[in-house]
Amino acid sequence: MNTLMDVLRYMINDWENILTITGEHLYMSLSGVVLAAIAGVPTAVLMTRNQKLAVSVQAVVNMIQTIPNLALLLIVMIFFGLGYTTAIIALICYSLLPIIQNTYTGLQNVDPHLIEAGKGMGMTPMQLLVKVKIPLALPVMMAGFRVATVICIGVATIATFVGAGGLGQLIFRGILSTDDVKILAGSIPAACLAVGVDFLLKWVEKRSGFYLHKVRNE
Amino acid sequence: MIRFHNVSKTINQVQVIKGLDLQIREGELFVLIGPSGCGKTTTMKMINRLVEPSSGTIEINGEDISKKDPVQLRRNIGYVIQQIALFPHMTIGQNVSIVPKLKNVPSQECERRVDELLDLVGLDPKKFKDRYPSELSGGQQQRVGVIRAMAADPPIILMDEPFSALDPITREQLQDEFVRLQKAIKKTIVFVTHDMDEALKIADRICLMKDGSIVQIDKPAQLLQNPAGEFVIEFIGPKRLQKHLREYNTSQPPGEIGPLQTGTSKSGGVR
Numbered sequence: 201m202n203t204l205m206d207v208l209r210y211m212i213n214d215w216e217n218i219l220t221i222t223g224e225h226l227y228m229s230l231s232g233v234v235l236a237a238i239a240g241v242p243t244a245v246l247m248t249r250n251q252k253l254a255v256s257v258q259a260v261v262n263m264i265q266t267i268p269n270l271a272l273l274l275i276v277m278i279f280f281g282l283g284y285t286t287a288i289i290a291l292i293c294y295s296l297l298p299i300i301q302n303t304y305t306g307l308q309n310v311d312p313h314l315i316e317a318g319k320g321m322g323m324t325p326m327q328l329l330v331k332v333k334i335p336l337a338l339p340v341m342m343a344g345f346r347v348a349t350v351i352c353i354g355v356a357t358i359a360t361f362v363g364a365g366g367l368g369q370l371i372f373r374g375i376l377s378t379d380d381v382k383i384l385a386g387s388i389p390a391a392c393l394a395v396g397v398d399f400l401l402k403w404v405e406k407r408s409g410f411y412l413h414k415v416r417n418e
Numbered sequence: 419m420i421r422f423h424n425v426s427k428t429i430n431q432v433q434v435i436k437g438l439d440l441q442i443r444e445g446e447l448f449v450l451i452g453p454s455g456c457g458k459t460t461t462m463k464m465i466n467r468l469v470e471p472s473s474g475t476i477e478i479n480g481e482d483i484s485k486k487d488p489v490q491l492r493r494n495i496g497y498v499i500q501q502i503a504l505f506p507h508m509t510i511g512q513n514v515s516i517v518p519k520l521k522n523v524p525s526q527e528c529e530r531r532v533d534e535l536l537d538l539v540g541l542d543p544k545k546f547k548d549r550y551p552s553e554l555s556g557g558q559q560q561r562v563g564v565i566r567a568m569a570a571d572p573p574i575i576l577m578d579e580p581f582s583a584l585d586p587i588t589r590e591q592l593q594d595e596f597v598r599l600q601k602a603i604k605k606t607i608v609f610v611t612h613d614m615d616e617a618l619k620i621a622d623r624i625c626l627m628k629d630g631s632i633v634q635i636d637k638p639a640q641l642l643q644n645p646a647g648e649f650v651i652e653f654i655g656p657k658r659l660q661k662h663l664r665e666y667n668t669s670q671p672p673g674e675i676g677p678l679q680t681g682t683s684k685s686g687g688v689r
Contacts, residue, residue: 317503320468320576321517321566322493335507411506411550 207384214385222389224365228284229352229393232291233345236299239292241341244303245329254304261297269294269355273362282363287356294355295348302344306337339409346401353394357387367393419444420465420574420606425474427460427630434460436630438474444573445604449617452627453653458610461627462576465608466495478574493521496567496575496605500583502559504551510536510562511547517570535565539595557588564596568603577609581616593619614654618642618662626650638662 211218247254264272273290280286310333318332334341360368367390374382422440426433435457442448450458463469464476467488476483483491496517504513514535515528523531533543539561551559560580567575581589581596597620600607611617617624618638625635626649634646642662645651651659 311501311503313499313501313503314505316468317497317499318505320466320492320497320499322489322491322520324489327520332505336505411552 203380203384206381207388210381210385211388218370218385218389221365221367221369221386222393225353225356225367225390226393228287228291228356228359228364228366229349231288232352232356233295233299233348235288236292236295236348237345240296240299241303244300244307247300247304248307257300258304261300264293265297267293269358270361273358277362284359284364286362287359287364287366290359290362291352291355294351298344298347298351299341300344302347303337303341306340306344307333309340310336339405342401342405342408346398346405349397349401350394353390353397357390419477419479420608421477422461422464423475423477425461425464425471425476427457427464427469428472434630435464435471438630438632440625440632440635442606442608443623444606446622447600447607447609447620449609449611449621449624450627451611451614451617451624451653452633454612455629456627457630458612458627459578462578462608462610465574465576466492466497493517493570494572494574496570496572498560498563498567498575498577498580500579502551502556502563502583504559504562504566506551509548509550510541510554511543513551513562514566514569516566517572521570523570531569535569536562538599539565555588556584557592560584560592561595564592564599568605572605574606574608577607579611580609582611582613589616596620614658618658626653 243257247257267275269290272293273286276286276289276293280289314332314336315328318328323331356364356366357368357371359366360372367386370386371383371390374380374384374386420440420442422438425435425438425440427435438461440461450461452458460469464471465478465483467483470484504510505516508516511529511532514532515523515525518528518531519525532547536543536546541558541561546554546558546562551562554562560583564577564580567577581592584592593616600620609617609620618641621638623635623637624641626633626641628649634641634650636644641650642654642659645654645659
């Protein structure tokens with residue numbers, strides 16, 4: 201109980217710094233997810249048109265996911281040096297699997313009859329994608345973005361090892377000086393961030409599938 | 419007019435359509451019927467190029483459709499499928515106006531058209547236009563499916579077993595409405611079904627298919643009076659044949675109909 205009070209006191213005293221590093225943390229995580237989405241969604245669309253590509257891309261992203269966090273950070277660091285760039289590239293790598301996998305699955309699972317109806321009505325492949333497939337795959341895609349964001353917020357805590365900021369700074373300073381207060385002052389905001397973003401995106405996810413929950417029979 | 423010239427289709431080395439020659443007249447309700455796997459749906463889908471023939475040509479009003487852009491072709495052919503396939507993320511109004519919007523019809527005009535069509539099938543536009551498909555019953559959904567195909571006023575409409583997923587009462591209702599509707603709009607309709615009662619009820623002409631070939635093309639009354647061979651009789655069903663013949667030959671007392679015969683066109687090449 202005492203520790204908790206200390207943590208609270210620490211956070212109140214040092215709120216400016218904690219706010220800054222929370223901002224950095226969020227910036228890194230979201231950059232990773234957004235950039236991964238920009239790369240991943242078109243890749244997934246191409247995968248639905250090319251079976252061979254689908255198999256190889258899946259193998260690669262699965263492999264990336266199995267590389268331990270720290271190892272991946274260091275591998276990227278060899279090429280990009282210290283700093284945010286390295287951290288964000290590593291976060292992109294971790295976001296790719298959920299984003300690509302969910303977008304691909306979502307697009308593959310669109311009811312083939314709906315696709316046939318759209319095609320039969322004279323939609324071009326692009327119109328079919330934008331007006332039918334993506335809106336219908338959106339709830340599944342959103343679940344992928346959500347998982348990716350939560351993973352990123354977690355992994356971003358160790359970005360401090362490659363010279364990027366974030367809440368990891370505080371946590372590792374606490375670990376080095378065996379200071380429970382600092383560790384908690386860093387990890388509590390990180391946990392809140394993960395839970396909060398998860399909650400927010402879950403809401404968006406539900407909204408994107410609004411028609412699934414709307415049944416009003418008279 | 420739609421004309422098939424010696425059209426064949428081979429899928430995985432199996433010839434599913436065998437040298438089809440067929441003419442569908444303008445403004446007629448043409449029913450393709452036959453047992454599962456007889457090629458009736460494939461035949462229909464070749465008209466809007468969802469399936470490409472392996473050989474032979476299909477002409478619409480004298481123009482070879484293989485030389486046309488499939489997207490433009492399809493926008494001028496209505497399409498209704500058994501699974502209804504209304505887009506669940508679009509309202510009824512948006513669903514109905516898809517093809518007009520694809521053809522860049524101004525949105526005011528689209529709105530007007532949606533209201534008009536919903537009225538035509540007895541769905542109050544004010545009440546239904548902004549609802550989602552999941553809020554409608556099966557029968558209401560398929561009514562929307564049918565008017566969606568008519569929205570851009572295409573001269574040809576293709577329908578693939580549109581009523582077979584509905585319960586019997588709703589199906590009857592929709593068939594009656596549909597017959598009424600066709601009398602008013604006079605489109606060229608190609609209608610695929612496996613239900614003989616439905617075919618006899620709605621068709622101007624019926625084309626009975628088996629194993630990728632045509633067994634008989636005739637008006638419903640002709641089909642009943644002169645079935646071309648055993649297969650036709652078997653497919654119509656002797657009971658149904660008796661019943662309908664009685665209805666068509668009201669001038670004759672039922673007792674005088676006599677035993678069923680294979681009719682004049684025995685050379686129809688069955689079995």
